[in-house]
Amino acid sequence: MTTLDCHAVICDMEGTLLTFTGAIPGAVDAIATIPAGRWGIATTAPHAATRRRVAEAGFPEPPVVVASEDVINTKPDPEPYETAADQLGTRAEECVVFEDSVVGVTAAVASGATVVIVGGVDAPVTRGLRRIPDFTGVTFEPGPSGVRVHLPG
Numbered sequence: 001m002t003t004l005d006c007h008a009v010i011c012d013m014e015g016t017l018l019t020f021t022g023a024i025p026g027a028v029d030a031i032a033t034i035p036a037g038r039w040g041i042a043t044t045a046p047h048a049a050t051r052r053r054v055a056e057a058g059f060p061e062p063p064v065v066v067a068s069e070d071v072i073n074t075k076p077d078p079e080p081y082e083t084a085a086d087q088l089g090t091r092a093e094e095c096v097v098f099e100d101s102v103v104g105v106t107a108a109v110a111s112g113a114t115v116v117i118v119g120g121v122d123a124p125v126t127r128g129l130r131r132i133p134d135f136t137g138v139t140f141e142p143g144p145s146g147v148r149v150h151l152p153g
Contacts, residue, residue, distance in 0.1 A: 001150055001151065001152060001153070002130060002150070002151040002153065003148060003149065003150055003151075004096050004114060004148070004149040004151070005143045005144055005145045005147070005148055005149075006094055006095050006096045006114065006143075006145055006146065006147050006149065007038070007088070007089075007090035007091075007094040007095060007145050007146040007147070008038045008039060008040065008085065008088040008089075008090050008094070008095050008096075008146060008147060009034055009038060009039040009040075009095065009096050009097075009098070009140065009147055009149065010039070010040050010041070010042050010064075010081055010084045010085065010088070010092075010095050010096075010097045010098075010108075010113070011031070011039070011040075011041055011042075011097070011098045011099075012041070012042060012043055012097075012098065012099045012100060012101070012104045013041050013043040013045055013050055013053065013054065014043065014045060015100035015101060015118070015119065016098050016099055016100045016104075016118045016119075017031070017041070017054070017057070017059065017098075018053055018054070018057055022057055023057040023058065023059070024118065024134045024135055025134040025135065025136050026134050026135030026136035026137065026138060027059070027134070027135040028057065028058045028059055029135075030135040030138040030139060030140065031059055031060065031135075031140075032059075032060055033139055033140045033141065034140040034147060035140070035141070035142045035146065035147055036063075037063050037088075038088065038146050038147050039062060039063070039064075039088075039147075040062050040063060040064030040065065040066065040084045040087065040088050041054065041062050041064070041065045041066070041084070042066045042075075042080035042081050042083070042084040042097075042107075043065070043066070043067055043068070043080070044067075044068045044074050044075055044080075045067060045068065046067055046068060046069060047065060047067035047068075047069060047070065050065050050067050051065060063088070064084050064087040064088050066080050066083045066084040066087065070083065071083055075101075075103045075104050075106070075107040076102075076103040076104075076106035076107045076110070077107060077110070078092065078107050078108070078110040078111035078112075079107075080107060081095070081097060081107055081108050081111035081113055082111050085111070085113070090146075091112075092108075092111035092112050092113045093111075093112035093113065094145065095111075095113045095114070096113065096114045096115075096116060096147070096149050097111070097113040097114070097115050097116070098116050098118050099115060099116075099117065099118065100117065100118045100119045100121055101121060102121060102123045102125060102126070105117065105121065105123075105125050105126050105129070106125050109125060109129075114130075115129050115130070116129070116130045116131070116132060116149075116151065117129050117130065117131040117132070118131075118132055118133075118134065118135070119133065119134075120133075130151060132151055132152070132153075136152070137151075137152030137153075138150065138151055138152065
């Protein structure tokens with residue numbers, strides 16, 4: 001098991017938390033264990049659609065959603081992750097980001113966050129990063145910096 005300590009957790013929505021048919025396996029249960037006020041979503045989807053889809057899938061309401069209309073520069077620019085971190089009261093460098101796409105990973109890496117790949121995306125920017133196939137076995141708990149992340153494997 002790998003353990004990471006961070007101030008907050010930021011997730012992409014489509015492909016990371018959700019597919020077109022529902023939640024990624026284990027995601028709803030895992031996200032529900034993140035300490036209150038310590039997680040958010042950074043997505044290129046519109047704000048209203050993000051909140052609606054996350055609620056419909058059964059996720060707890062995220063305290064922070066940074067959507068396409070909330071930033072000037074979308075992914076692959078780091079602005080969405082930097083903005084989400086700021087709204088969570090921290091810096092991107094103090095966050096763990098879960099991402100599934102090349103543009104999202106590029107943005108997260110550029111922000112200075114610790115990045116965990118969800119799924120099988122493979123590109124030069126993803127090499128050497130931690131990977132999980134889905135959220136099965138992922139847990140979160142209060143930690144010394146805010147959140148302790150436990151990754152299986």
